[in-house]
Amino acid sequence: xxxxxxxxxLKVDKILFxxxxxxxxxxxxxxxxxxxxxxxxxxxxxxxxxxxxxxxxAKMQGQIDAWHRARKGKxxxxxxxxxxLKEIGYLVPEGSDFAVETQGVxxxxxxxxxxxxxxxxxxxxxxxxxxxxxxxxxxxxLYGTDAMGDLPPAGAYNAERGARVIAWGRAHLDKVAPLANxxxxxxxxxxxxxxxxxxxxxxxxxxxxxxxxAGKDLRVLLRANDLLIELVVDPSHTIGASDxxxxxxxxxxxxxxxxxxxxDSVACVDAADKVGAYANWLGLMKGDLEETFxxxxxxxxxxxxxxxxxxxxxxxxxxxxxxxxxxxxxxxxLMTNPAILDRDGQEIGEGLMDALITAAIAMHDLxxxxxxxxxxxxxxxxxxxxxxxxxxxxxxxxxxxHVEQVLGLPANTVKLGIMDEERRTSANLKECIRxxxxxxxxxxxGFLDRTGDEIHTSMEAGPMLPKGEMKGTDWIKxxxxxxVDIGLACGLQGKAQIGKGMWAMPDAMAEMLKQKVGHPQSxxxxxxxxxxxxxxxxxxxxxxxxxxxxxxxxxxxxPRGTLEQLLTIPVTIGRNFSEEEIRREIENNAQGIxxxxxxxxxxxxxxxxxxxIHDIALMEDRAxxxxxxxALANWLHHGVVLEDQVMAAMQKMAAxxxxxxxxxxxxxxxxxxxxxxxxxxACDLVFDGIEQPSGYTEPxxxxxxxxxxxxx
Numbered sequence: 001x002x003x004x005x006x007x008x009x010l011k012v013d014k015i016l017f018x019x020x021x022x023x024x025x026x027x028x029x030x031x032x033x034x035x036x037x038x039x040x041x042x043x044x045x046x047x048x049x050x051x052x053x054x055x056x057x058a059k060m061q062g063q064i065d066a067w068h069r070a071r072k073g074k075x076x077x078x079x080x081x082x083x084x085l086k087e088i089g090y091l092v093p094e095g096s097d098f099a100v101e102t103q104g105v106x107x108x109x110x111x112x113x114x115x116x117x118x119x120x121x122x123x124x125x126x127x128x129x130x131x132x133x134x135x136x137x138x139x140x141x142l143y144g145t146d147a148m149g150d151l152p153p154a155g156a157y158n159a160e161r162g163a164r165v166i167a168w169g170r171a172h173l174d175k176v177a178p179l180a181n182x183x184x185x186x187x188x189x190x191x192x193x194x195x196x197x198x199x200x201x202x203x204x205x206x207x208x209x210x211x212x213x214a215g216k217d218l219r220v221l222l223r224a225n226d227l228l229i230e231l232v233v234d235p236s237h238t239i240g241a242s243d244x245x246x247x248x249x250x251x252x253x254x255x256x257x258x259x260x261x262x263x264d265s266v267a268c269v270d271a272a273d274k275v276g277a278y279a280n281w282l283g284l285m286k287g288d289l290e291e292t293f294x295x296x297x298x299x300x301x302x303x304x305x306x307x308x309x310x311x312x313x314x315x316x317x318x319x320x321x322x323x324x325x326x327x328x329x330x331x332x333x334l335m336t337n338p339a340i341l342d343r344d345g346q347e348i349g350e351g352l353m354d355a356l357i358t359a360a361i362a363m364h365d366l367x368x369x370x371x372x373x374x375x376x377x378x379x380x381x382x383x384x385x386x387x388x389x390x391x392x393x394x395x396x397x398x399x400x401x402h403v404e405q406v407l408g409l410p411a412n413t414v415k416l417g418i419m420d421e422e423r424r425t426s427a428n429l430k431e432c433i434r435x436x437x438x439x440x441x442x443x444x445x446g447f448l449d450r451t452g453d454e455i456h457t458s459m460e461a462g463p464m465l466p467k468g469e470m471k472g473t474d475w476i477k478x479x480x481x482x483x484v485d486i487g488l489a490c491g492l493q494g495k496a497q498i499g500k501g502m503w504a505m506p507d508a509m510a511e512m513l514k515q516k517v518g519h520p521q522s523x524x525x526x527x528x529x530x531x532x533x534x535x536x537x538x539x540x541x542x543x544x545x546x547x548x549x550x551x552x553x554x555x556x557x558x559p560r561g562t563l564e565q566l567l568t569i570p571v572t573i574g575r576n577f578s579e580e581e582i583r584r585e586i587e588n589n590a591q592g593i594x595x596x597x598x599x600x601x602x603x604x605x606x607x608x609x610x611x612x613i614h615d616i617a618l619m620e621d622r623a624x625x626x627x628x629x630x631a632l633a634n635w636l637h638h639g640v641v642l643e644d645q646v647m648a649a650m651q652k653m654a655a656x657x658x659x660x661x662x663x664x665x666x667x668x669x670x671x672x673x674x675x676x677x678x679x680x681x682a683c684d685l686v687f688d689g690i691e692q693p694s695g696y697t698e699p700x701x702x703x704x705x706x707x708x709x710x711x712x
Contacts, residue, residue: 002271008040009343013271016278016339020357023282028363030407035360038406042352043342046399050333050349053395057388057694060424061457063088068460073573076461078564085427085567092390092428099491100437104377105415108325109441109497112226113525113547114256115535116499117324120607121260121284122268122277124291125302129532131284131323132305133255135230136536138172139165139239140249145509147537157238166243169250176224176543178202187245190220190233195313209310209318221310221320224543228253228320255535257497257526258324259417260284262354263331263385264449265607265621267600269702270709271339278357284326285365287372307372325381326374327417327442328362330354332386333395335698351384352399358382359403359414366413378410381441383417386449386696389424390431397436417442417497420483421449421623422694423457426566429483433490443492444499444526445483447471452626454570455634456695462571463638466585467631473570478561484523484551485559493551500527504619506609509537520545523554530619577640583649586641588613589628591653594670594682596620598657601678601704602668611660613653625685625697633689646686654679677708 003014025032067084085091108114119130142148142165152161170185179187180200191198192210197220201207208221208228218233230251234240240248262268262277283289284304292301305322312318331354336347362380365373375381384396393416400414416439418425418432425432433440447470454475455464470476480500487498500519503512512529516538519527525547529535577585591613599605610620618624635641654670661667670679681704685697692699 004341007036010036010040010043010348011341011345012036013339015275016271019275019278020360024278024357024360027367028360028407029367030360030363034406035356038402039340039348039353039356040342041402041406042356042399043340043348046352046395046402047342047346047349049395050352053333053388053392054693056391060088060090061694064090064457065460068458068462072460072462075573076569076571078568082564082567090389090424090427091563092431094428094430095434097489098434098437100433100440100495102415102438102441102495103412104379105441105495106325106375106377106379108256109381109415110495112256113520113542114227115254115529115538115542116497116526117255117258117532117535118261118265118329118502118528119258120265121262121280121328122266122273122606124280124283124289125293127260127280127284128289128291128302128304130255130258130260131326132302133258133532133535134253134305134321134324135251136254136532136539138169138250138252138536138540141509141533141536142168145533145537146507147509147513149510162239166239166247172540172543173222173229173250176540177206177222177229190218190231190245190247192218192220195315197313207313209312211308211310219310225546225548227256227539227542229543252536252539253320254539255324255529255532257327259327259329259383261329261607262358263329264623267604267606267701267705268337269705270337273604274337274339274353278361281328281358282361282364285361285363285374287365304372323372323374327381327383328358329383329385329417330358332384333392334386334693334696335702355382355399355403356406359400359409360407363407363409366409378413379441380409380414381417382414383419383442385419386422386694387418387425387432388422388694389428390435393418393425393432393435397439400439412438415439415441417444419446419449420444420479421446421453423450423453426450426479426482427563429486430490433486433492437490440492440496442497442499443483443487444497444501444524444528445480446501446623447476448501448623448627450479451476452623452630452695455627455630456690456692458569458571459630459634459637459690461569462573463575463640464631464634465570465572466581467589467627470570473568474565475568475570478563478565478568480522481561482559482566484554485561488523488551488555489559493548493555497526498524500524502528502619503530503534503538504624505616506530506534506619507617509534513537513540517541517545520547521550523547523551525551582635582641582645585635586632586646586649587653589632590646590649590682590686591656592618592620592628593625593632593685594650594653594657594679595660596625597682597685597701598661598667598670598678600701601681601708602676603666604705613656615660622697622701626695629685629689629692629697630695632686633695636686637690643687647683650674650679650683650686677704677711680704 004011173184234248237248331350337350340348595610609617
């Protein structure tokens, strides 16, 4: 056991205590005494309230289970069901219309629509890549992916493919920043003379500025629906030298914001893990985080990008950020962490610890008066996941009221991101937003966690639809539409993000270009992408779709989707599944669970590209694991499949996952013994899935990861 420091009734792991004392608090103006007294209040006063809210969740789940069991095999009477949910307090009364009052929100959140990244903050290299993904090369994104319909040939630069890339880029400019005459494909020069751009644009206001000159690295800024496009003119560059207009690249403002994640994409189970996460967040907020690694046999050091300065058409100079606006995702209300023990020896609520420490770290950005800054408007952006209903949102608000008092920050400095990923939050979204009306700066939807909670909440209603059929259901459509409509009705436009979920196939960029345009068309002003390259490609959708105008259309059209549709359970009473359907569903879910869990438990990797059963790489995190494990648990519970069938599939798929990881020297095979901690963890998620609170994977994964750490 590691040493602990006793303070204010707390027992704090020494490595966490030292991080706070030696690196977090200096230069913030916050005294050690005030900080630890504030942490003690969180543990000893907020902790019991936290536990009470979890008991409310469990009680409601028990009531819902009993209601469904009493009607087993019968078609659900929707009116009766909704009346029951109101009776037990699951549905709360909806109040009068209102508008959020959030102030001091940076334009990346409030005004400009664009892509958003989510990255594990525990991985410094990934975090730096994401922070620097504010700008990305369209040429590189097109050349190196299948975005144009095929992958690049192996070997050196292919001039034919390069010509296709340039043609794609010029055609895109014709669509989103057309010239007054002719096509971008035909221009022979690009010049800036005073306030004049040659060739002239159809809409002169789209010329935003420039730096340099035509003979030496001229960079011309265009604006399309508030996003910036940079044309790099450089005749000394290999591409520029062969281009008629000497354009070497088209660079796009890409990931406007990035969620630095302490939750779903990380594996943090103890003080050492938390210190790694907090230290990287500290480096990001100070601006001095760097990572040295080897690439192509040579050492490289990655640092945070600097801001850029341009000359506007009126001759004035202005700066453009070189980095994404960074948010931090805290842990939700469920999990505890042994990094701090309270006066009774209980582990602190991890979300309580996150709240104070991540906000204190962000003060290093708030205290800056010059240089690269994260928030120019003096805000800290905290995404709070997995909250169930307005009472839990209100609890989060009170947590941050306390945090601001401890740290001496103005009220509502901390802005709150509400993850609409739990059923009770979706059903009460208006009241959840009201509970945080002075803090809310972000709401979003997420199919995977939301579906996992849908299955678990209605576990006793009957066997659920196969996972692949869920996206075609009425409740999903209502969920996605109501989220946008309620957000707009509550005045989020111009004050907060309304976001959409992740594109889970990082190597399928052509398909992403076809499909993900639906997110800005839905009225969402941000959506998640799995990589900086995907952010650059997704940015082209926001050039093409005016989200502000689309939101105005939706507001005038009135609300879509109903609460009745949202609460329609995707149950399959009376359906007879074929043997092939059952085999396919079991093996698909088993393989996904194992592929993710084996890396989480054995290597502490919380998010990665995991090959699916067809060897297609998918982004997997705890949300994907939650839906797969709950889907299998549901079919087991209702006798659609038998325990022997599922165990046979788990063992068969363990061998598949072993093969898929054969090139990883750090990988420990699961087959043929099937007695490793990781395999047991995967089985726990399925066979004990009904007992997991809200179907969450964290309790099992944390316990098994700690078991492995202890064994090592």
